[in-house]
Amino acid sequence: MYVLHYAPDNASGIVRVALEELGLPYRAALVDRAARAQHAPAYRALNPLGQIPVLETAEGPIFETGAILLWLSEVHGGLAPAPGAPGRGRYLTWLFFLSNTVHADLLRLFYPQRYVAPAEIGGHHARMADRIAGHFGQLDRIAAAGDGAVFRLVAEDAAPGLIDIYAGFLMRWSVLYPYDGPRWFEAVRFPHLHAMARRLERRPSALAVAKAEGLGPTPFSAPRLPEPPEGSAT
DSSP states (O other), X not given: OEEEEEOTTSTHHHHHHHHHHHTOOEEEEEOOGGGTGGXXXXXXXXXXXXXXXXXXXXXXXEESHHHHHHHHHHHHOSSXXXXXXXXXXXXXXXXXXXXXXXXXXXXXXXXXGGTSOGGGHXXXXXXXXXXXXXXXXHHHHHHHTXXXXXXXXXXXXXXXXXXXXXXXXXXXXXXXXSTTSOOOOOGGGSHHHHHXXXXXXXXXXXXXXXXXXXXXXXXXXXXXXXXXXXXXXX
């Protein structure tokens, strides 16, 4: 059985939905961010960077969201084209675009104090918001083209892949965060991604994770701040 070290409404949710989609047995182990448990020695032994998530496997702990997702897809299949399959390279391109570019830019927007001086935060926010909107615009055009090799949920009755799940969470966070910053993201500006978000949140996998982490009934299409039964999102 896998052990997923998680915090509510964190990147661990992406992995958790993937585990649910694959029907894999796992145990969710809370990392209490309010107590800064991610920096405790026991957790640092799993992930020396002190970041969430970590997936404990028979091979040892794996961290970095993109790495965990890719590993799961290679070991268990089903959520991405198999190595050597047509479209594999294109799929990995956009998966790592989400991980390395969109997700990373969101962190820069949500935690500006890590990157710029206080006097520069306003301009930083505006630049990053514009840049990230461009990322979502690119993804929406791919979805609009019906590119099922990237987004599986362009089809009404399809099961999601890694990219659908990842994009759903990134859209959720864009609506909700930063807590104390201006509201900068409107999901309806990206209608094809928004439609996929509605399909994703109807999946049993997403419903199970939303219930476990207090994400509400429409966690991707009309998100609300989490009300987790345990732990803290921040």
